[in-house]
Amino acid sequence: MVDYAIWAAQKALSKAEYEWKKATPLMKELKLKLQFLTFRAWIWATGTISSRTLHIPWDEAGCLCPVGDLFNYAAPGEDLNGFDNVDNLQNGYALDDLDTQHSQRLTDGAFEEDAAAYCFYAKTNYKKGEQVLLSYGTYTNLELLEYYGFLLEDNPNEKVFIPLEPDIHSSSSWPNDSLYIHQNGRPSFALMAALRVWATPPYQRKSIRHQAYSGSQLSQDNEISVMTWIAKKCHATLKAMPTSIEDDNLLLSFTDKIQEFDNLWEWGKAMPAFGGEFCNLLQATNLKRNDESFASRRAKMLIDRWKLAVHWRLIYKKVLVDCISYCTDTINSLSSFVS
Template sequence: MYASLLLANVGIHGCPREGFGLVVPAGGTTEMGEAVKLENFMEWATALGISDSPFINVDEDGLQGPNHPQPSSCLGKSLSISNFPNAGGRGLCAVRDLQKGQLILRVPKSALMTSQTLILNDHRLSISVPKCSLSSTQILTVALLNEVAKGKRSWWHPYLTQFPSNYDILSSFDQFEIQALQLDDATWAAEKALEKAKMEWKSATTIMEELKFKPHYMSFKAWIWASASISSRTMHIPWDAAGCFCPVGDLFNYAAPGEEQVLIGDFTAADTGARLDGEQSDAQSLRLTDGVFEEESAAYCFYARRNYRKGEQVLLSYGTYTNLELLEHYGFILDENPNDKSYIPLPPDLHSLCSWPGDSLYIQQNGKPSFALLSAMRLWTTPTHLQKSVRHLAYSGSPVSTVNEIIVMEWLVKECRLVLKSLTSIEEDKSLLSVMDKEFESAMEAKSALLGLTDETYAFLKNNGLLNDEIIDLPRKAIRSLDKWKLAIRWRVKYKMMLCDCISYCTRVINDLP
């Protein structure tokens, strides 16, 4: 089973709910217009040799070979585009039974959008970029905005029309939305992401001025959109740290990696995009069952990560992330994320007693303290003169003694309760979400539903100018803020639930001790 997603305005990797904001006029486009753009995109992708046939044979340039005429569509042999309302929105569906490890999509190198391809085909970019001192991601951001500004003149236009108009990554949060996260770690991550985006934008203004960008494309809003596109849509390639945009390949929705994910050292093959060395049989058995650029075929190849039945959504795992990290880089959270974790304040001297890194001392998604946290806590609660004699027990994951285990569990319960006490309750948050999940038709309706509920709802109305009775229609800014606010509340609910589950776990351990 794939994890269901909690989404705001936009789904994952190519799941737009509105028109492409930097191309179409404000107000979006009709469903018919979106259908036409999708049809044009699919024709464009097919002409480039993108195919979901595991038997396709192509020339070196990535186009159909002379003995293999161009198919009517790049999809239909293994996959089709479908809508999954409760699991990511638009995604890819299996049109037949698929076997784990089977090739299900191939995107030729010539169809990948990279900094290199954008620069080589634009004279002004090719002159300006070598003179600037920007990171690879900044260069791709500038190149993307430059391409978008061309509109229909861009060779990539059919693909660019499939980009979402908005993203809900942390760097797009304003101060109200950041504070709605409530937890210090989360607000710090959001503020850091926003500050980083502003610094990168400011340092890139010189080259954008040199390229004579129109004010619309030089704005911070445009920069956030472009950098969010890169953060949430690009895939790893070995020759550019910024990654590449992969048409059709970025239609896959996300699945959190499970225990079946092959690990290579400290990284998964999905993270590095690396192929495994060794004999062919070993490489075949350990081959990445997601997506990877393959030098020998000069294409990005996608493999079924598990067996799929006809009609199921086919998913892609592109890394191990907590919900906060998913929100930071992709703009969504998972309802059930096995890789989620929460942190609580720990004694300052605890770290000096063990070799465990700080980020390994956490509470797991199911509420159980991590192996490292339990080991460190058992050692910390042991009297100093006895720590050496019990260190082997603590490091092996075994309880030191019944009394020690009770002290550890009671300490964790106390700290979890202290954190929860400083925040709004889960019940309050869920009650607020039930009000916010109603589709507000006007500013007056939103004001009527939210005014007087909590200080937070008043702050939202004030932050978006909705206390003014003269405003009739709900402003676009308020709608976007509402989406991100709901994401923040849903994130903090999941975080608080982990702490509550930890309290329950520790209480059970204490009750089960002899």
């Protein structure tokens, strides 16, 4: 599927297993019941705590804040912390200054020593009865899934990564996590700069690097070459995936009909297009073929998690499609200008 998403999941699992093993001797010393010593119990406990703790400067574990942890999430707007605020970069503002401005805007709550309290601030004039939303910070959908168990259909901080050749990384100094595609389908500032340098003959790169890093086009031919490469890479990535956007939309709509079937296996057999994926999912979770009804908590959790995974990959694919459209429009515009 998507390599960096698989890597993120494996990394999170390895980290959880390491922390569980490290904490097990202490939990045994505290004489906790056996059901609380399992890895599954540890995942539940740490997930429950980490999704509700708030940051405090004197303890990395954070703190619990009753009522304050009930606010749902609203993503902050433009990403000032990345390399896409071209105006500020070109005007010479230091990245440290941008980071300071960014941190002040991206969270709507913090512990204030003067008040000796955790304070929350609304950035919108809410009316009575409206839900109050707060920003916890900038998170991609993959991060929201890992830390909070949900994602956003329209996340302005989403980052979609595509496979890049090793020499693209070696020919530029941009951090790997800055080389991405925005949710609107536009390549990031850093990705465009890196590809403009990479698409230039090696013996010319040193002389044009400063121009590329300032966000300027090097030439129309170079720009067309970069856009063509991105579009082809997005298309190849989509083609290599086992399901299409249409498949995923159908699958999501089919999950809404689960109550029409007696159990998971009957439901799975009614989905021939996704039978292999569904069977692998059930086998990986050790569910039995005969008696897992939709009334069980475990079955519901399984379906909910699967829907989130499908939803995430659907958003990923849509961004790639939008990127292909953006690149194609740019190429057509540049080509018509040349002619």
